Amino acid sequence: MFSQTINDSLNFNYTKYQTNIFTTAFEKRLNTYNLHSLLTYSVNKEKYFLGFDENYYSSLVNTGTKNIRDEQSLSLIGEYKYSPVLQFGVLSQNNIYSNDRKIAINEASSIHSTIFTKYSPIDQLNIIPYGGFSINRQVNEDDRGALYGANLKLDRYNISEFQVSSVLNFQNEDIAPRRNTNRFGSIQIKNNFDLDLTNLISADYSNSRKDFYFESDSLTSSLFDISKNIQSRVEDRYYIQERIFNSRYNSDLYFDLSGRVSLRSIDRNTKFKNLSNIDQSTFDSKIEEFRLEFSGITEYRSESFFGRIKIDYSERDEKHNAKNIEEANQIIYDQRAELENRKNNNSEYTTVAMLGNYSISNKDNLMFSLFHRKLIYNTPSKDNFDDRDELLSIFRLSYLRTFNHLFNFFVNLEGSFNHIVYVFAERSSNNNIRRVLKLSSGGEFTGAKLYSKNTFEVSANYTSYDFEDINPNARSFSFRQFSAKDSTSLNLFNNVFLDFSGYVKLSEQGDFVWDNFSNNPERYLAEFYLEPMLKIRSGGVRLGAGLRVFSLQTFRYNQNNEKFLSNRYNSIGPITNFLIRLPNVDVSLQGWYEFISNEENVKRELANLSLSVYWRI
Numbered sequence: 001m002f003s004q005t006i007n008d009s010l011n012f013n014y015t016k017y018q019t020n021i022f023t024t025a026f027e028k029r030l031n032t033y034n035l036h037s038l039l040t041y042s043v044n045k046e047k048y049f050l051g052f053d054e055n056y057y058s059s060l061v062n063t064g065t066k067n068i069r070d071e072q073s074l075s076l077i078g079e080y081k082y083s084p085v086l087q088f089g090v091l092s093q094n095n096i097y098s099n100d101r102k103i104a105i106n107e108a109s110s111i112h113s114t115i116f117t118k119y120s121p122i123d124q125l126n127i128i129p130y131g132g133f134s135i136n137r138q139v140n141e142d143d144r145g146a147l148y149g150a151n152l153k154l155d156r157y158n159i160s161e162f163q164v165s166s167v168l169n170f171q172n173e174d175i176a177p178r179r180n181t182n183r184f185g186s187i188q189i190k191n192n193f194d195l196d197l198t199n200l201i202s203a204d205y206s207n208s209r210k211d212f213y214f215e216s217d218s219l220t221s222s223l224f225d226i227s228k229n230i231q232s233r234v235e236d237r238y239y240i241q242e243r244i245f246n247s248r249y250n251s252d253l254y255f256d257l258s259g260r261v262s263l264r265s266i267d268r269n270t271k272f273k274n275l276s277n278i279d280q281s282t283f284d285s286k287i288e289e290f291r292l293e294f295s296g297i298t299e300y301r302s303e304s305f306f307g308r309i310k311i312d313y314s315e316r317d318e319k320h321n322a323k324n325i326e327e328a329n330q331i332i333y334d335q336r337a338e339l340e341n342r343k344n345n346n347s348e349y350t351t352v353a354m355l356g357n358y359s360i361s362n363k364d365n366l367m368f369s370l371f372h373r374k375l376i377y378n379t380p381s382k383d384n385f386d387d388r389d390e391l392l393s394i395f396r397l398s399y400l401r402t403f404n405h406l407f408n409f410f411v412n413l414e415g416s417f418n419h420i421v422y423v424f425a426e427r428s429s430n431n432n433i434r435r436v437l438k439l440s441s442g443g444e445f446t447g448a449k450l451y452s453k454n455t456f457e458v459s460a461n462y463t464s465y466d467f468e469d470i471n472p473n474a475r476s477f478s479f480r481q482f483s484a485k486d487s488t489s490l491n492l493f494n495n496v497f498l499d500f501s502g503y504v505k506l507s508e509q510g511d512f513v514w515d516n517f518s519n520n521p522e523r524y525l526a527e528f529y530l531e532p533m534l535k536i537r538s539g540g541v542r543l544g545a546g547l548r549v550f551s552l553q554t555f556r557y558n559q560n561n562e563k564f565l566s567n568r569y570n571s572i573g574p575i576t577n578f579l580i581r582l583p584n585v586d587v588s589l590q591g592w593y594e595f596i597s598n599e600e601n602v603k604r605e606l607a608n609l610s611l612s613v614y615w616r617i
């Protein structure tokens with residue numbers, strides 16, 4: 001809800017280096033391959049600290065054409081403690097991103113190397129000036145230059161009855177012809193009126209500029225002798241907030257009230273412009289946003305009851321403006337300004353959430369929850385027809401009965417009502433009401449040799465459009481489903497277990513008329529999943545092998561409402577998993593092999609694998 005601690009962009013705070021771990025995970029699902037590795041290692045002595053951190057992620061999607069995406073973040077820090085109040089250090093960071101898809105920025109990398117000083121005249125104050133060199137590569141363009149700045153952090157400094165925390169960040173990256181900057185300042189003032197009541201006032205300001213390369217048209221490239229054009233994105237943010245709350249420990253009644261005002265602007269500027277041929281795309285744009293927010297929470301707790309109510313209200317106003325050019329034709333500018341004005345919008349957002357838990361007895365518990373949201377969305381432009389009102393209500397009622405230490409039983413009822421109304425006739429054909437109702441029940445048995453958990457659920461979704469006669473693409477429909485889930489584990493002897501998990505889902509979808517509550521079925525789905533597995537559990541070792549069976553059948557209906565098979569997907573094959581947990585290393589593997597067939601008896605095979613290693617160095 002408010003700013004606490006803001007890490008500087010170069011991570012001079014070496015907290016993240018202090019946990020020595022190595023973890024790597026490989027996963028292959030269908031045609032997607034993912035590899036994620038993380039290594040963090042540090043050496044902390046009396047006079048110096050060394051830290052290393054690397055985070056690498058790679059994905060390959062093979063669907064006819066291959067797509068490879070790689071991301072890497074590496075940092076190395078070294079710090080010498082000259083005295084209790086003065087430290088010197090070196091920090092190097094390397095970030096790489098690459099994507100072989102043809103997108104605007106499909107390759108980027110940056111290398112920062114800086115020398116810094118930490119000065120702490122008092123325990124609560126930390127001042128860090130730094131300077132170094134940056135190499136920044138984007139879409140085959142290399143830029144190099146100086147990187148310098150300073151950070152200041154004041155942590156919970158007491159002045160009379162006030163406690164003050166503040167963060168100031170300043171950074172410049174001069175990599176001509178580009179320039180990236182960052183300015184950030186925050187302050188938080190805390191005042192305890194008495195032992196039960198606390199007031200917090202906080203404010204933030206941030207300004208960041210990022211320069212990006214993008215493809216330039218041939219005329220602009222020839223005129224300015226460039227291969228890539230540059231766009232600057234400058235974002236300013238302001239906010240101020242006040243919060244007042246009481247202690248949770250000295251009263252059964254707790255409340256928390258807050259109000260917040262924030263401003264944001266995004267200014268886009270293109271560096272090279274061909275003013276001899278100005279069209280609508282030549283003009284830059286600016287976005288301005290104003291937001292007002294209020295929030296209130298109250299809770300009550302007694303021996304048998306807990307209740308909570310939270311109310312949130314916010315208003316947001318967003319304006320899009322085209323920036324004029326003196327040499328431009330006024331008519332062309334007015335056309336671009338009108339396009340931007342169509343994006344203008346304002347909204348009001350209100351939510352009310354309630355939660356309650358009542359212990360009827362030592363064995364009976366009743367829980368309820370209610371959520372209501374209202375959205376009013378308006379667009380001032382006469383050419384924008386997205387104005388709409390939306391209501392969403394969700395309720396849930398649950399009853400839990402503990403018969404004894406062996407068996408628990410529950411019943412759960414929940415539902416939702418969602419109504420969307422577009423104000424103007426141009427989009428009113430999308431007006432609809434969605435009603436969802438679910439009823440579930442089940443139990444959990446825990447015995448000396450047997451554990452079993454079972455759940456049964458029926459659900460119905462009725463979506464009706466207000467004007468489906470006008471729009472043939474908007475059709476009211478119903479979706480009803482029955483599902484049964486089972487998870488059972490039987491201890492055969494010693495450390496050997498027979499585990500079983502599975503579910504059945506039967507679903508029906510069709511055209512629906514709410515007025516007379518009539519349904520014309522169109523599609524029926526039958527889904528089955530079975531997984532019996534023999535497992536060995538001994539100490540930190542878990543070994544399992546079994547069979548995985550999955551079946552999905554889709555049926556259609558003819559004119560006589562008789563079902564016939566439309567599609568079938570059957571999969572069967574061995575499955576295995578194991579987990580080895582040693583004092584410093586965890587190794588886990590899960591995989592299965594599928595023999596797949598369909599309604600045309602076309603057969604294929606597919607392997608799935610997930611392997612991870614976690615090493616506490």
